[in-house]
Amino acid sequence: MGRIIALAACLVAGTVAVCWRLQTRAANSLEPRFAAASLDQPEIKTRNSWDQKAAAAYLDQRAGWWMGWPRAARDHETFCVSCHTAVPYAMSRPALRAALAEQGPSANERKLLDNVRKRVRLWSEVAPFYTDADRGVYKSVESRGTESVLNALILASHDRSNAATTGDSGVRGGDTSKGAGRGHLSDDTRAAFENMWAEQQTTGDKKGAWLWLRFKNEPWEADDSDYYGAALAAIAVGTAPEDYRRRPEIQNNLKMLREYLNREYAAETLSNRIVLLWAAAKLPGLLDPERQKAIINEALSKQQADGGWSLASLAGDWKRHDGTPQEDESDGYATGLMALALEQAGIPRENTQLKQGLQWLANHQNKTDGFWLAYSLNNNEEHHISPDTARFMNDAATAYAVLALAESKNR
Numbered sequence: 001m002g003r004i005i006a007l008a009a010c011l012v013a014g015t016v017a018v019c020w021r022l023q024t025r026a027a028n029s030l031e032p033r034f035a036a037a038s039l040d041q042p043e044i045k046t047r048n049s050w051d052q053k054a055a056a057a058y059l060d061q062r063a064g065w066w067m068g069w070p071r072a073a074r075d076h077e078t079f080c081v082s083c084h085t086a087v088p089y090a091m092s093r094p095a096l097r098a099a100l101a102e103q104g105p106s107a108n109e110r111k112l113l114d115n116v117r118k119r120v121r122l123w124s125e126v127a128p129f130y131t132d133a134d135r136g137v138y139k140s141v142e143s144r145g146t147e148s149v150l151n152a153l154i155l156a157s158h159d160r161s162n163a164a165t166t167g168d169s170g171v172r173g174g175d176t177s178k179g180a181g182r183g184h185l186s187d188d189t190r191a192a193f194e195n196m197w198a199e200q201q202t203t204g205d206k207k208g209a210w211l212w213l214r215f216k217n218e219p220w221e222a223d224d225s226d227y228y229g230a231a232l233a234a235i236a237v238g239t240a241p242e243d244y245r246r247r248p249e250i251q252n253n254l255k256m257l258r259e260y261l262n263r264e265y266a267a268e269t270l271s272n273r274i275v276l277l278w279a280a281a282k283l284p285g286l287l288d289p290e291r292q293k294a295i296i297n298e299a300l301s302k303q304q305a306d307g308g309w310s311l312a313s314l315a316g317d318w319k320r321h322d323g324t325p326q327e328d329e330s331d332g333y334a335t336g337l338m339a340l341a342l343e344q345a346g347i348p349r350e351n352t353q354l355k356q357g358l359q360w361l362a363n364h365q366n367k368t369d370g371f372w373l374a375y376s377l378n379n380n381e382e383h384h385i386s387p388d389t390a391r392f393m394n395d396a397a398t399a400y401a402v403l404a405l406a407e408s409k410n411r
Contacts, residue, residue, distance in 0.1 A: 049362040052099035054370030055402050056106075059096075062395045063089045063108040065388060067115070075127045078115050081150050083220035084392040086112060088399030090154040094161035095406035105158075116154050117188045119147070123195050130213065138211070145210035148196040149229050153236040155189040160239050183241035193240070196233065197253050208260025218318050218377040219271050219311070227268050230261055231275040238282025245283060258286055265291065270298055271314040271334075274341045281344035296345060299338055300353050307356030308364070309334035315377055322383040332372025333393055335360055336400030343407045358408050361401045372397040 062085055066072055072079045081087060093109050096102075105113065119126050128143035160183050201207050212229040215221040220228060234257060237245050245254070261276060268276075277295045280287040302313050308330025312318075320326060339357040347354050365372055374397035376384070384390035 050365045050401075050405055051367050051370060052096050052402075054367060055365065055398060056093070056096040056100055056370070058370030058398055059089050059093055059395070059402070060106055060108050062391065062398075063093075063112060066395075067108070067111060069388070074129060076118065076122055076125070078119050078126065080129045081112075081116060081119075081147065081154065082392075083150070083396075085395040087150055087154060088396045090116075091157050092399035092402045092406075094158075095402055104162075113154070113158055116151050116192075120151055120155070120188050120192045120195065123191075139213070142211045142213045145199045146213045146229060148192070148199040149210055149233045149236065152189070152192040152196045153232055153239070155186065155192050156236045156240040156244075159183050159186055159189050159241050185240055185242045185244055189240065193236075193244070193250075196236070197250065200233075200253055200256065202256065206260070208256035208258075208263075216321070216378075218315055219269075222318075224268065224272060227261070227264055227272045228275055230257060231272065231279040233257060234261070234279035234283045234286055235275075238279065238286075254283075261286065262291075269314060269316045269318075270295075270302065271311065274299060274314065274337055278337075278341040278344050281341075281346070292345060296342065296347070299342065303338075303353055303357065304330050306330055306360060307353075308360040309338045309357070311374065311377060318377050320376075320378055320380070322379045324380040324383075326377065327375035330360060330364075331374040331393075332361070332364060332397030332401050333374035335364075336372065336397055336402075336404045339404035340400055340407060343404065343411065349408060349411050358405065361405055365401070370398070371395075372401040 066082060066085045067079050069079075072082070074080055079086075090109065090112055093106060097104075128140045129147055130139040130143045132138065132140045162183060196210075199210055201209055201211065206226060209226045209230040210233065212226045213221045214223055214225065216223075219225070237250070237254065244250075261279075265273070265276070273295050276287065277292060277299070280292055299309075302309055304310060304313075310328050310330055311334040312326035312328050314334055315326075318326075335357055339354060339361065342351075342354050342357070343349075349355070361372065371391075371394045374393035376390070376393050381390045
């Protein structure tokens with residue numbers, strides 16, 4: 001996928017932008033219940049209607065709990081980097097620095113970054129997050145594949161956010177697309193990408209993807225989560241500074257990644273394809289405009305009457321392990337992720353449905369504790385290990401809500 005020529009990428013990006021404008025005008029007319037509702041509503045103003053300090057306090061507290069939880073501990077005095085708490089925290093917490101008048105990463109951000117850097121530097125020495133001996137066949141290689149992508153994503157996101165804090169644009173060659181330039185690629189981030197490409201599958205049905213942890217848990221550790229992981233890898237590449245995505249040595253890797261994401265597209269849940277939509281905004285040429293439009297249309301069609309989205313409606317016919325029914329009401333994870341992906345894809349801020357999604361987020365923060373509520377696809381609250389583990393979905397929901405609301409403020 002990476003053999004995309006710069007000119008072709010620019011042409012595709014231009015085509016996408018035009019398509020989005022046409023599509024979003026049509027989307028408003030296709031969803032009359034939202035267009036009609038907007039006539040009676042005041043202008044949506046989300047900038048000051050949610051509590052950024054409370055969100056930061058919640059995210060910091062949860063990150064601290066995770067990093068100190070004995071079950072998260074790994075060898076060499078490190079800890080597991082989780083998809084539900086650690087990764088969303090690393091990506092979202094920088095968006096709250098301005099509200100807290102912070103000049104750099106918070107204490108828990110630094111601790112998480114130090115942990116990731118240590119594991120990257122000791123890659124050949126540290127044990128995988130899970131091993132075959134402890135958790136069953138393939139868990140060692142699945143752990144390596146998963147961690148390699150997450151490490152690259154966290155460090156690339158930090159390099160990018162650090163540039164925003166220091167005011168370093170770093171844009172090369174006039175390229176101002178999302179993910180281009182802006183900042184400097186650190187040695188640790190470069191090493192993390194080298195580890196990631198070394199774990200990419202080069203043969204078989206999974207060619208272009210990474211072996212991903214399978215614990216029969218949606219949306220991040222199930223049999224279809226290889227696709228989710230591959231989309232995250234694309235986001236990492238598109239986020240990395242110094243036009244990393246254009247480097248000649250990774251073009252064959254990108255080609256395989258693009259081919260995999262397009263080859264398996266039709267079989268994926270909307271939940272996975274929403275992450276792909278986000279990735280396509282970060283990595284021009286990843287997905288053709290027609291497929292991007294198709295994802296947007298399907299996403300908008302799933303919006304609920306209250307303006308939010310429900311994760312259960314995006315996850316196919318997935319059944320909970322405990323036999324309890326899925327929650328079908330709007331939740332913070334689905335709404336935050338959906339709003340963020342639509343924003344990244346270029347949906348105008350004036351779009352009625354996007355505005356209502358952002359308004360849902362602004363209205364549904366728990367202002368006392370700072371979080372957004374979400375529901376596990378695998379067990380209800382009573383069947384979790386503890387009250388703390390029952391909050392995993394809230395952790396991810398809060399992070400994506402913060403990202404979506406912060407993005408709306410900056411547009």
